[in-house]
Structures are given as structure tokens and as C-alpha cells.
Amino acid sequence: MSNELAKAASPYLLQHKDNPVHWRLWSPAALAEAEGANKPILLSVGYAACHWCHVMAHESFEDAATAAVMNELFVNIKVDREERPDIDHIYMQALHAFGEHGGWPMTMFLTPRGEPFWGGTYFPKEARYGRPAFVTVLRSVARAFHDDRGKITSNAEAVRQSLGQVQPILADAAPLSLALADALAPKLADYVDPVDGGLRGAPKFPNPAIFEFLWRADDRLAHKTYRDLVRLTLTKMSEGGIYDHLGGGYARYSTDDRWLVPHFEKMLYDNAQILELLALAWQHFGDELFRQRAYETVGWLAREMTNAGGGFCASLDADSEGEEGKFYVWTWPELVEVLGAEDAAFFGKFYNASRIGNWAEEKHGKSVTILNRLELKTPPTAEEEARLAPLRQKLFAVRETRVHPGLDDKIMADWNGLMIAALVHAATTFGEPRWIALATRAYHYIVDRLQFTDDDGARRLAHSTRAGVVVKPGLALDHAAMARAALTLHEARHMTGAELASYDYLADAIAFTQAIARHHIDAQTGLIAMAADDARDIVIRLTPTSDDAIPNAHSVTLDVLARLAAATSDETWRARADALFAAVTPAVTAQPIGHVGILNALDLYLRGREIVVAGPQRQALYEAALAAPFDTRMVLELEPGATLPPGHPAQAQIAAAGTAAAFVCSDGVCALPVHDIAGLGALLALKN
Known part of the structure; x- marks a missing residue:
């Protein structure tokens, strides 16, 4: 007999639909069941490509005797960490608060209200690797839940307070500067293996x-x-x-x-x-x-x-x-x-x-x-x-x-956004417009299936889709990564052979970034909350800032704000970037090595150069601008009849240029125009 996971769309959850464990999907109903039965919750989090998740599943979740103990003592909930990274992050942080190393599968024990009171990662069926047998753990945790509720409540409250701690707002803290990054560079270089x-x-x-x-x-x-x-x-x-x-x-x-x-x-x-x-x-x-x-x-x-x-x-x-x-x-x-x-x-x-x-x-x-x-x-x-x-x-x-x-084969907005931008950047570097076509198809797949309009008419994204099931609302990184993807497509939309559809990618980038401002900025700290303010099934909204294998929403959003400021000359985006950099300053200053993604965005913000290309017969200059290293350049092509935004430093010079021209601008100042590829290359070779 299948358990409730048979209703899921996630391949990871479907891998467990025939387990003898009475798995439940994450839902208010599952928490209510635990409350009514006065049982603790066993939360198991993993993902489809996770080897040790498979090992624990084969050893324990497919074993009838182990499943019987789980079913007797717990309400068992299974979560795909990729489908619900917000839930995964909450309980991974709780696991760290218990002094445990993180990893997957993650095995957490919760009160019926979803509050974590203990946990671990992989537990073997039989005691080995210095880990107790899984059934021993199950019985011990259940006994503690029923016989020592005071300690359970104390543990849960301590973790909640730890997770809910607000970082200090340092009014007199010095603003972030590249001096911090420069001082960190030799230390990080020393961590690199000089042989391998x-x-x-x-x-x-x-x-x-x-x-x-x-x-x-x-x-x-x-x-x-x-x-x-x-x-x-x-x-x-x-x-x-x-x-x-x-x-x-x-x-x-x-x-x-x-x-x-x-x-x-x-x-x-x-x-x-x-x-x-x-x-x-x-x-x-x-x-x-x-x-x-x-x-x-x-x-x-x-x-x-x-x-x-x-x-x-x-x-x-x-x-x-x-x-x-x-x-x-x-x-x-x-x-x-x-x-x-x-x-x-x-x-x-x-x-x-x-x-x-x-x-x-x-x-x-x-x-x-x-x-x-x-x-x-x-x-x-x-x-x-x-x-x-x-x-x-x-x-x-x-x-x-x-x-x-x-x-x-889940399709996720954030991971797709990362790959779309990478494809466009690689395409402009290697001169491969076919890759832009690949990126464009993926972009429109996401927008067509995951974009929705909320009650106040704002455009937003869901997080993922598979088999017709859409997981929403989306997370901060979904919007940030897709905004960055939109900006790369906006830049490269006229690359020869790219054949992009006539579409306003810049408008999408603005809409997705506005969604972050509306639904993800924490009013108390100014930081970006991972989950939206209308997410109803999580116990706490967290605002992580540090790097992980997947880029953090703060670093990607800051990258987007820097690029939007260049693309629009709208000081609103620069003001938002300044505010967000100020909000992350305490965390970055305290632990710079854990925030190199934000320091990378700071480098783009302070040292990035905007290349404005205008005039008739500008295609060669435009493509030369696109081919410049994408980590420090932003390209603004001025189409016939278009004008630069008011206040742009190249505005006066463009009218006087009269022919194809490129202007390299940084820090509010533009160099004199150049009219050929060699001149543009010479300008770009100059260091800020």
C-alpha cells in the first residue's frame, strides 16, 4: 500500500511512496495529527540525488520492523529539501544549534507544533560508525518526549530563541569596503591546496x-x-x-x-x-x-x-x-x-x-x-x-x-535562473549564440509556468513545478536568480544569431526585484527573509546571509541591484543596494570568509563598468562590449530613437558623437567615446 507520498510530485518523495512507513506530506494537517495523537514528529529531509538518503531508506524506511516502530511512536513527515529549501534551512539551523554537523538525510524530532527538540543526520539500522542504531534512537526520543516534557520544552524554546536571534544593528559600523576583501584574499589563498x-x-x-x-x-x-x-x-x-x-x-x-x-x-x-x-x-x-x-x-x-x-x-x-x-x-x-x-x-x-x-x-x-x-x-x-x-x-x-x-526532473526557478545567466555569460564569452537560445527557452518555461499575480496585482514567482504541481510562493532566491537571468538576456538580446523573441526582459527583472522588496525584506533588520511574508506553513522566517553551495539570496540580489542601477540610471536601485549592504555589514564584518558572495557583489557594485553603445552601425562595438569579461561589465545598448535615462553621465556626449560610439562609465563618470573595437579594448584594459 502506498502512503501519502503517492500524492506528491517530487521524485524524491515518490521514491518513498511504497515504504511501510506512514509518511505524511508537510502540511498543517500532519501537525494537527501529531497534536491530536500526542506524538512527536519525525521529520526526514533529503533529496533525490543523495546517496546516504538512499542508504537510510533501504536500511530502515523499507524495513517493516523499523517502520512499525516509527509508525507506533511518531507522526512521520518526509520533505524534499530542494522543493522546500525554507523548511530545510530552518531545521538545519536547528541541528547546528544542537551542536551537530549538518548533512542529508537530516533526521529531526519535533514537537507537534513543529518545534525542533533534537536531531541528527544518517542513523544506521544497526549501531556502527559511532552512531546508535536507528530503532534505539527512536525509542529513546519517544520516551523522553513523554516522560520528560519539561526538558523537551526547554530544548525547543532554546532552539527557537537561537534561531530567532536578531543580529545587532551597528549604527556606527563602518560601511563595507573592498579593504575588507583585500585583507581576506591572502588568507583565503592560504587555504587553497597548492598541488591539487x-x-x-x-x-x-x-x-x-x-x-x-x-x-x-x-x-x-x-x-x-x-x-x-x-x-x-x-x-x-x-x-x-x-x-x-x-x-x-x-x-x-x-x-x-x-x-x-x-x-x-x-x-x-x-x-x-x-x-x-x-x-x-x-x-x-x-x-x-x-x-x-x-x-x-x-x-x-x-x-x-x-x-x-x-x-x-x-x-x-x-x-x-x-x-x-x-x-x-x-x-x-x-x-x-x-x-x-x-x-x-x-x-x-x-x-x-x-x-x-x-x-x-x-x-x-x-x-x-x-x-x-x-x-x-x-x-x-x-x-x-x-x-x-x-x-x-x-x-x-x-x-x-x-x-x-x-x-x-523538478524545474526550479532559482536553479534555472543560475544556469540561464551562466549560459548567456558563456555564450557572450565563447561567441555561441546557440547557448542563448537554450537559455531563452528555459527562461520562458519558468515565466510561463511559475509566474503568478498576487492579490495586490504584483508579479511573483513560484519555486518549482513538476507533473502539474506548483510549489508556491517562491523564495527570495527564486526572484533574485531569475532577475539576474532576465538582465543577462536583456543585455544580449541583440547578439548576432541569438534570435531572442521581442520581449521586455528588463521589465521582468524590475518586477522580480520589486517582489523581493514587497515580500521578503525583514522590517526589523532590513535583511532578506528566505521565505515570503505570506508563507503560512513554517514556524519561523529566517534571514540567512552566509554562503552555501547554492548562492545566498543577499549576494544575488545585490548583484541584481548593481546591474539594475546601471541599466536604468534610477537611483532607487542604488539606494536599495546601499541599504542592503548596510544591513549585511555586521554579519560580513564578523565572518567575512562566510560571505564572499556578498563581497563579490560589492566588487561589482564599486568597480563594475558600464559600457554604453549607441549610434548607427554599432553592432560590432556592441558585440565587443558583450565579449568583455562579464564579471565586471554591464552593457547598455541604446537603440535608434531611444535616449539615456535622465542624469546619465554619457547623455550629453551621445548627441555629439554622431556615429557608432562606446562609452565606458564608472562611478558616475564616463570616458571620452571610442568608435572602434581597438579603442574599446584599450579603455577596458585600464584598471579602475
Whole structure:
């Protein structure tokens, strides 16, 4: 018999619909059931691509005896953290308040009112890994709930107070400045592994915000080793096992300290951020590796992660047929069977493949190969690459016949927004208008299905959709990421070959940013609340500011405000940016390393340059402006008959130009116009 999760749309929740656990969806009715039955709530949070979520499900949630204990003692609620990141964040913060490390699956114990009083992550069915058996935990928690309500109430109240703490508003605090970022740069650089890139130690995560920070610091400080660290990291990642050398795309992280053994899940948001770094690094260094990985990753996105309507799916699972990585790894006999002995030996020299393998897959006691090029001293020659390419294609074709990892085909506004902007930025860097077409389809898929109008007539976004089910209201990051996506499309709308529909992307960016101001700004602190003010099913609204694997709404909103100020010359946006930077100042000053995303936005705000292109026959200048590094430029193309907003510093000069001209403006001042690509390049080469 199916449980209530059979009604869900989320692939993660549907994975558990046939569990013997009486799972409930997160809802007021589920909380009311706990209240009526005087039972605590067991809240289990995970996501479809999570390997250890699968392990706990197979061990415990599919086990009738364990499920019987859960059903007897608890009201059991299952949540997809991607579908409801607001709920996930609340209880993850509570878990941290208990002094526990976070992670998924997250297993939290709540009062019937939804207040957390204890929790953890993965609990094994039998006691091991230093963790107690799950049933032991269940019985102990239930006993405490009924026999020691005073302690339970005290725990819940302490956590509530911890979560509800308002950061101090420091009236006399110095405003944020790039001096803070400059002082942080050498400290962050010291954390980078000088041999294998990434942050030192294991596991290794891509950490795109940190490496964007070092990239920007290099530009400010002319400290060439910072960009070299970014180059090293991208090179090692792109040659490591964390990269899929046959199908493209990067896995979530590597379990070792040299990028060899990944947790094999692939997430849309990781690949969006990595794609932007690849584009910047290729533009600066010219490494063919970065270009190749960008093209392969976009190929993977189009082939495997795009639904029929053009929306981008959330993730690919780590597991297939119950084994982590089974889809991706090879035994030596398999390689010989597909390629033949001679070609297998040749291929193995480049991809670290041999009879002994390079990964001991413990569950089934075999040694397999994760394809990687970490052992290569020099890249393949053109002749070697010409021989390797068809061998990779042969292996890819055979791999396609295997049972594929599960696809989580939820379409989420925030993750799509991140990838849309990344595609446009990569398209302008590599001169690939086809990628803008891919981005445009995804953008309109989101707007057509997730946009709604609230009671006061304001345009807003829902968070996600799948199988006709829409999860709303949307979160702050949904609006911020889609506003940023809209601005990138607005900039690139006339790129040759892009074939964008006639559409007012700037108006969308303004509407989505206004929705943040209306429904997400906390009146007491001025910070952005993750959940909207009309979200009715959460116990507390939080205003997180620090970085995570997914960018924080504050950093993305600040990026948007800087770009809107340039695109419109409306001082309203600059005033909002100033207010938001002031609101985050205490948190950033107290812990700058946890807020590099905000410091990246500050760098754009203070050092970004607006390129105004106007006049007849301006296309070449316009495309040269688009091709400039996207991390520090904003492009404003003035169409025939259009005028600059009142007060724009280039307004007087444009009338006098008379022909195609570009103006590079920063800090309220524009340089003299240039009329050719060489002149624009010379201006952009000058440092602020």
C-alpha cells in the first residue's frame, strides 16, 4: 500500500511512496495529527540525488520492523529539501544549534507544533560508525518526549530563541569596503591546496564563490598567483574523476583530496557556477581544456538535463541499480571488450585505466576504474586526441545502454535562473549564440509556468513545478536568480544569431526585484527573509546571509541591484543596494570568509563598468562590449530613437558623437567615446 507520498510530485518523495512507513506530506494537517495523537514528529529531509538518503531508506524506511516502530511512536513527515529549501534551512539551523554537523538525510524530532527538540543526520539500522542504531534512537526520543516534557520544552524554546536571534544593528559600523576583501584574499589563498587546487583536505567541493572571490581579488590587487590558484583548481577538477569525461558535467564533490572519487550526483546549480568560472578562465588564460569542458558541460545540459519544454532539471542521482557510481565506472575487461586490447591500452594511458583499477568499490568487493586524467604530465597531442575522441564516443555509446541514474526532473526557478545567466555569460564569452537560445527557452518555461499575480496585482514567482504541481510562493532566491537571468538576456538580446523573441526582459527583472522588496525584506533588520511574508506553513522566517553551495539570496540580489542601477540610471536601485549592504555589514564584518558572495557583489557594485553603445552601425562595438569579461561589465545598448535615462553621465556626449560610439562609465563618470573595437579594448584594459 502506498502512503501519502503517492500524492506528491517530487521524485524524491515518490521514491518513498511504497515504504511501510506512514509518511505524511508537510502540511498543517500532519501537525494537527501529531497534536491530536500526542506524538512527536519525525521529520526526514533529503533529496533525490543523495546517496546516504538512499542508504537510510533501504536500511530502515523499507524495513517493516523499523517502520512499525516509527509508525507506533511518531507522526512521520518526509520533505524534499530542494522543493522546500525554507523548511530545510530552518531545521538545519536547528541541528547546528544542537551542536551537530549538518548533512542529508537530516533526521529531526519535533514537537507537534513543529518545534525542533533534537536531531541528527544518517542513523544506521544497526549501531556502527559511532552512531546508535536507528530503532534505539527512536525509542529513546519517544520516551523522553513523554516522560520528560519539561526538558523537551526547554530544548525547543532554546532552539527557537537561537534561531530567532536578531543580529545587532551597528549604527556606527563602518560601511563595507573592498579593504575588507583585500585583507581576506591572502588568507583565503592560504587555504587553497597548492598541488591539487580546491580548499585543502578532503572532501573537496568546487566552492565557486571562493574562487570567484580570488579571481576578482587578482584583478584589484594585480596579485597574479590568485588567478593561478583558480586555474589550478579548474584544471585539476576538469581532469579529475569529479568530471564526467564521457558525458560532460561535474559531480557534486570528491570524497578524496585530489578530485578522484566523486559522490557521483550531478547538480544543476554546481554546473551553472562552474560554467561561469570556466568561461572567465578560458578568456584570460586561453587554455583549450576550459573551452572543451564548457562545451561538453553545455552538451550534457542540453542532452540530459533539459525537458521537452526547455526547462532545466534539478539533478542526476549518484546511484543506479542500487550502487553508487555504477553507471560511470568501468572494469578492465569491459574496456577491452568495447575498445579492443590495443585501443584499451592506449586509452588507459590517458585515463588512468588499468587491470587493477583505481577505486576499490567496497560494497561488492571489486576494483573498478573512475576515468580521469590526473596522472597526465602533459595534455594529449592533437594526433593523440584525434585517436582518443572516437574511443570516448564508443564508451559513451555503450554506457548509454546501461541503466541510467535517476533524473530529478523538478524545474526550479532559482536553479534555472543560475544556469540561464551562466549560459548567456558563456555564450557572450565563447561567441555561441546557440547557448542563448537554450537559455531563452528555459527562461520562458519558468515565466510561463511559475509566474503568478498576487492579490495586490504584483508579479511573483513560484519555486518549482513538476507533473502539474506548483510549489508556491517562491523564495527570495527564486526572484533574485531569475532577475539576474532576465538582465543577462536583456543585455544580449541583440547578439548576432541569438534570435531572442521581442520581449521586455528588463521589465521582468524590475518586477522580480520589486517582489523581493514587497515580500521578503525583514522590517526589523532590513535583511532578506528566505521565505515570503505570506508563507503560512513554517514556524519561523529566517534571514540567512552566509554562503552555501547554492548562492545566498543577499549576494544575488545585490548583484541584481548593481546591474539594475546601471541599466536604468534610477537611483532607487542604488539606494536599495546601499541599504542592503548596510544591513549585511555586521554579519560580513564578523565572518567575512562566510560571505564572499556578498563581497563579490560589492566588487561589482564599486568597480563594475558600464559600457554604453549607441549610434548607427554599432553592432560590432556592441558585440565587443558583450565579449568583455562579464564579471565586471554591464552593457547598455541604446537603440535608434531611444535616449539615456535622465542624469546619465554619457547623455550629453551621445548627441555629439554622431556615429557608432562606446562609452565606458564608472562611478558616475564616463570616458571620452571610442568608435572602434581597438579603442574599446584599450579603455577596458585600464584598471579602475
